[in-house]
Amino acid sequence: MARHMSPALPLPAAAHLLSAEYPGEGSTMKLRVGLAQITPALGRLDRNLELCLEALAKARQEQVDLLLFPELSLTGYYLKDLVPTVAQRRDSPLLRRLADESRDLSFVVGLVEESPEHLYYNACCYFEEGALRHVHRKVYLPTYGIFDEHRYLARGDRVRTFDTKFGRLAMLLCEDLWHPSAAYLAWVGGARMILAPSSSPGRGVGDPERLGISSTWEAINRFYAKMFSLFVCFANRVGYEDGINFWGGSEVVGPDGGTVVKAEYLQDDFAVAAIDTAEVRRLRFFNTLLRDEDLALTLRELQRLAGERYA
């Protein structure tokens, strides 16, 4: 199981994975997933840590087991030249402080990670039992339209699942989820939940029901949840930066493609979904796509395509 851990983590060996508190592969459980739909202040680690601590307190009151914050929840989104100023190393006092907070409650926060080589990543960090357990560095940095991420940030180079006390999970950051290949890797990597912290700017007002971008996201979340028979937990921020709104609407979608919980649009909210990962097992009685998926074929064809492209 240790192969699922990121080798760069400053953690003791994966001894915790052997402890009785961690389920063996395939065990299912009931848990409460919280979505902290917050308005981070741009470039203000101090204020955003306060928001984070408030949400953690609320999560404890609500008996949440796993709390999800949005992308860049500790920093705000349109950082531009603030990126190095707000970046955190994995051993920073702030991350140690957050790790401490995770003794009784697992959670995911978004921040800018500074690597030992002084590269900056849009990252999300999974904290559990007092330690940083996994970091996902955003792979697909949108750099078009209203987005400019690759100008300021380095690109992550892996999509890995990882083991937690709730079973095997994957984290994908916002635009990552728009790449079916990234979600596919999470699925074949054995994730029973995809955690998707996001900072999605609102746009498109021609639809009588909702924002154009919400429709797209909601379709994406339901599609993966249903086709892959897993939970998609989407935590999107709210608030405005330089006139750009972030639309919220955080949600947990179940492995049947149904909505388990949906937060409000365009305002702070805190939503809790009581889920049972046994649902993944039950739905996979019906949906045998994972069993039937031909990895070797996919790999051969990808290698052929890559060979042709780079020939």
Add this chain to the structure above:
Amino acid sequence: MIRATEVNLTINTALVEKLLVGFVANEVRKVGMERVVVGISGGIDSALSTYIAAAALGRENVVGILMPYKTSNPESKEDALRVVGDLGIEHRVIDITPMIDAYFGAFPEADQMRRGNKMARERMTILYDQSAVARALVLGTSNKTELLLGYGTLYGDMASALNPIGDIYKTQVRQLAKAMGVPAPIVAKTPSADLWLGQSDEAELGFTYDEVDRLLYLYVDQRYSSEDLVEAGFDALFVARVAERVRANQFKRRPPLIAKVSERTIDRDFRYARDWGR
């Protein structure tokens, strides 16, 4: 292929209202302010901006400034007072005739363009001064059509701290104004900058807002080419004129150029959001 006659600019007014009201509340309060001042002309754009501000901040936090010139249409003032009365906001009437006439006393040959621009800039200086009195931000009232066509005065009516309606076209301003309860006569009347007697936007521009909004939507929002638009049924000369106006007026939508000499130049490689630290 898109058809010129099939373009639909209908917006979800409840959603846009929520976005714009939230925008004003958020962007005003996070800089530590509570209030805005807005120049109310009697037209639909400034009326809509005022309704949005009142919904966002409360009527007690919106100050309307009416700034007529001696040739302004008296109906404009009546309509402006209708907005003030309907919302129950504080207001002030400041006649700009003495300032404008004092200046042009020295330049009697000045044409309508110079006079109109000067009036727009006079009003801007008054709004900024009144914003200091009210401890408020200046609210913008330029819509997307005007901004794209450059149909406004640089550092005049185009100047503001924040503009809630700059990303919606004139025809969409009408939809939202109606939905938010802007008085019907203001929504219905012929658009005019009212810089001189009998001025009409559409006569001056040479096309209607309805026509140009459909064109701009396809050209700007949907990124169709000029060739596509002609094929879609728009008149070729109309397409060319509008495309050229959008290009030629880009300067009005940008801050002044700065000559680069250092390692880090403002807005080039010194890049921060305006909401830095907010």
